[in-house]
Amino acid sequence: MISVEGVTKVFGRNTAVDNATFSVERPGMIGIIGRSGAGKSTFLRMMNRLTDATEGRLLFEGRDVLALKGAEKRAWQSQCAMIFQQFNLVPRMDVVSNVLHGLLNRRGTMATMFNLWPAADINRAIDILDRLGIAEQAPKRAEALSGGQQQRVAIARALMQDPKVILADEPIASLDPMNAQVVMDALRRIHDEDGRTVIANLHTLDTARRYCDRVIGMRGGRIVFDGTPDLLTTAAAREIYGADENFSESATSTSIEALEPETSADEAYAARLLTN
Numbered sequence: 228m229i230s231v232e233g234v235t236k237v238f239g240r241n242t243a244v245d246n247a248t249f250s251v252e253r254p255g256m257i258g259i260i261g262r263s264g265a266g267k268s269t270f271l272r273m274m275n276r277l278t279d280a281t282e283g284r285l286l287f288e289g290r291d292v293l294a295l296k297g298a299e300k301r302a303w304q305s306q307c308a309m310i311f312q313q314f315n316l317v318p319r320m321d322v323v324s325n326v327l328h329g330l331l332n333r334r335g336t337m338a339t340m341f342n343l344w345p346a347a348d349i350n351r352a353i354d355i356l357d358r359l360g361i362a363e364q365a366p367k368r369a370e371a372l373s374g375g376q377q378q379r380v381a382i383a384r385a386l387m388q389d390p391k392v393i394l395a396d397e398p399i400a401s402l403d404p405m406n407a408q409v410v411m412d413a414l415r416r417i418h419d420e421d422g423r424t425v426i427a428n429l430h431t432l433d434t435a436r437r438y439c440d441r442v443i444g445m446r447g448g449r450i451v452f453d454g455t456p457d458l459l460t461t462a463a464a465r466e467i468y469g470a471d472e473n474f475s476e477s478a479t480s481t482s483i484e485a486l487e488p489e490t491s492a493d494e495a496y497a498a499r500l501l502t503n
């Protein structure tokens with residue numbers, strides 16, 4: 228289904244993604260983990276064609292999406308929707324219009340400028356919001372919603388495109404643990420119920436373990452781990468994060484208990500390492 232072959236991105240002297248190679252045989256929920264600067268965002272941005280790759284091929288159902296141009300590239304960006312840490316909604320626009328903007332690639336500029344949407348599209352947008360538990364927020368301005376609600380609006384906007392793949396770049400990094408859980412539950416359901424592939428960059432090991440079928444670990448641009456969550460031992464996590472024996476897993480946790488005030492010196496040290 229997806230075959231990533233030697234995908235590389237070089238910025239000046241820095242190789243942000245170095246020869247990434249893996250394949251996805253069937254729709255899955257995949258987490259990419261690694262410390263800040265490991266190349267996770269750059270990889271997703273290349274996949275979505277927000278950034279051009281320096282080298283390599285990325286085949287989706289047999290076609291190299293890294294070589295697409297013009298309308299074909301835009302069609303791929305529709306099939307491969309992206310959500311971001313900062314939601315990227317239009318803050319002063321109402322929620323349902325934000326969701327309808329998922330159709331931008333498929334609509335004329337005039338209709339979009341005047342916010343003219345067919346009733347069928349509006350109804351679909353509301354159905355998607357309803358599925359995500361936020362239909363009652365539809366008339367509100369996006370900026371009036373909580374972070375977790377805004378991220379669900381962003382997911383709704385992605386679903387409006389009816390994508391085969393959803394790329395999520397740190398989707399919960401700006402959220403408190405409760406909202407993080409709601410958003411991850413939503414992404415998991417979208418995979419389970421619709422059979423869409425979800426590839427999410429995640430900062431925290433426990434989230435990757437809990438929600439993903441497969442975890443890819445990146446370090447310094449290279450893939451250093453690729454396996455099921457049960458293979459993600461503390462030693463494997465150390466290899467990914469480059470932490471020494473002071474590495475403590477709980478410092479990478481989003482769970483409410485782990486955020487209780489008692490943080491040991493080791494945990495604080497590991498937390499610093501992981502956020503640098």
Ligand SMILES: Nc1ncnc2c1ncn2[C@@H]1O[C@H](COP(=O)(O)OP(=O)(O)OP(=O)(O)O)[C@@H](O)[C@H]1O
Nearest residue numbers: 238241242243261262263264265266267268269270
């Ligand atoms: N537009 C750019 N120009 C130059 N260097 C860049 C650019 N984007 C990313 N980089 C560099 O590429 C490397 C990988 O960055 P990237 O953002 O992909 O890492 P990441 O794992 O997603 O980290 P984070 O979690 O902090 O976003 C870093 O060294 C970064 O400084």
